[in-house]
Amino acid sequence: MPHPRLLLPALCLLGLTTYAQAPLPQWHHLDPADKAMGISTDRAYELLRTLPNKPKARPIIVAVIDGGIDTAHVDLRHVLWHNPKEIPANGRDDDHNGYVDDVFGWNFTGGADGRNVFENQKEDTRLYARLKPLYEHKTAATVPPAKQAEFRLYEQAKKSYTTNRAKAEAAYQQDSQELAGDLGRVAALKKAYGVAVLDSGLLHHPPTLADTALTKLTAQYYRWVRGKFPNLDTLANQYIRYNAGLKRRLDYDYNLAYNPQPLVGDHPNDLTERHYGNNNLRTDPRDHGTEHGTHCTGIIAADRTNNLGVRGVAEQVRILGVRAIPNGDERDKDVANAIRYAVDNGASIISMSFAKYFSPEKNIVDEAMRYANAKGVLLVHGAGNDHLNYDSIPAFPSTRFLNGQTIPNLITVGASARTNDERLVATFSNYGPKTVDVFAPGVDIISTYPNNQYHSGSGTSMAAPVVAGIAAVLKVNFPHLTHADLKRIILASAAPVHTQVRKPGTKQLVDFATLSRTGGIVNLYEAVRLASLTPVPAVTVSAKDRSGK
Incomplete structure (x- = not known):
């Protein structure tokens, strides 16, 4: 089973090919x-x-x-x-x-x-940030009939934001711990084999080690890099990038205080504005x-x-x-x-x-x-x-x-x-x-x-x-x-x-x-x-x- 950090839901970068002289498969x-x-x-x-x-x-x-x-x-x-x-x-x-x-x-x-x-909030975050000053601590009974639809939208956005922010925090904390462990294991393998780079060839046919746990770890990492990454550092960089993506979600996607729109300079509430x-x-x-x-x-x-x-x-x-x-x-x-x-x-x-x-x-x-x-x-x-x-x-x-x-x-x-x-x-x-x-x-x-x-x-x-x-x-x-x-x-x-x-x-x-x-x-x-x-x-x-x- 591949590491879950390789199963990205959107653009999954599973390998890099530089400038090619002939069509790629x-x-x-x-x-x-x-x-x-x-x-x-x-x-x-x-x-x-x-x-x-x-x-x-x-x-x-x-x-x-x-x-x-x-x-x-x-x-x-x-x-x-x-x-x-x-x-x-x-x-x-x-x-x-x-x-x-x-x-x-x-x-x-x-x-x-x-x-x-480059970065913007998720829509539930934008909505919650905009509507929170209007409806925080209010209930449906205290909101005028003309504002009921907007109040329901506020409640939906608040629930979605709160849930997603909590999930993002938990995911980042857990992955940060796993990343530290992975990087430590990669360093241990490099030290054990006396190399600066663990390429796929070495992982496939490694020198014999007395430590059987490290031998098993070598085989596991080879299964993950085989056919996708030239070496273990490339895989580790993928892990680091994934972790940075989780941190980005906290800094931007689900950050109520973040607002990049002044940089654009348009009038966000003017939906007829085009230029x-x-x-x-x-x-x-x-x-x-x-x-x-x-x-x-x-x-x-x-x-x-x-x-x-x-x-x-x-x-x-x-x-x-x-x-x-x-x-x-x-x-x-x-x-x-x-x-x-x-x-x-x-x-x-x-x-x-x-x-x-x-x-x-x-x-x-x-x-x-x-x-x-x-x-x-x-x-x-x-x-x-x-x-x-x-x-x-x-x-x-x-x-x-x-x-x-x-x-x-x-x-x-x-x-x-x-x-x-x-x-x-x-x-x-x-x-x-x-x-x-x-x-x-x-x-x-x-x-x-x-x-x-x-x-x-x-x-x-x-x-x-x-x-x-x-x-x-x-x-x-x-x-x-x-x-x-x-x-x-x-x-x-x-x-x-x-x-x-x-x-x-x-x-x-x-x-x-x-x-x-x-x-x-x-x-x-x-x-x-x-x-x-x-x-x-x-x-x-x-x-x-x-x-x-």
């Missing part, structure tokens, strides 16, 4: 016939090459709303959107859209002075947000022609980056503005790998999603990584508007793994037969990482861009497809899989097909085949050219 591109539950990318492109009378391919724009992108990455720099109406670095708003020098996209989590928000932030998408390459956004971007569209690193799902795509997601929870205002910015700049598809469990201004996110729907834009969203039933929890962005109507242009995605056995569904993935539309590869997905590097990551954060990439391939090669067509075809491509799998968060075996609306895993080959059967309208009238040209 990516299982999610494989076909089920290869004994890997991939999306059949190569078969799909072969089919596209042989289709008779296929419409002429047309480049499109795909937006990634995330935590930033390394715009200088060798595998991404040639696939990034460039604002054709903006002159770089002249300090002027050349296209008069309200955003100065938005050459690659925009950052709604930064200030006009160039500083950026704030800066043009810095890359921010700090050491920041988790930039790591996450860079990873998601590579899954969609890493250069398929340069024979380097990794290959994205889609080609002839330009990635428009919108930074709106800090560590912690995103603000509804930023998400709504990010969607509108992407739509207004020609995105046909928007990939969104973020989620939270409170959404006090959901109405403005709903309005932005309706705006995207009216403009023919498809939204693809990761279901989340808390192994919960999405049908029965308040999670946001949700699959329904506040009025209960299903959001028609949204696809919600769970994460699946490589093998067609009881481990097919990712252990961390949220699921839901009514609210999760499909599953897609989201475990051990190798993709781009800042500074020309490549990491393997796991999460529904990885599954959503796989689906966004599939949607992009369809839209590029069959431009007549509407966003409704894209959703219909993608869902239809996911044939039900009836493998008995472990229900996320439990040991219970269930039919994989019961965990989502389609019961299946997306497949690019099947999606292309279905798209090729969708007739081209005799006359196509477009309200707006979304090609980016």
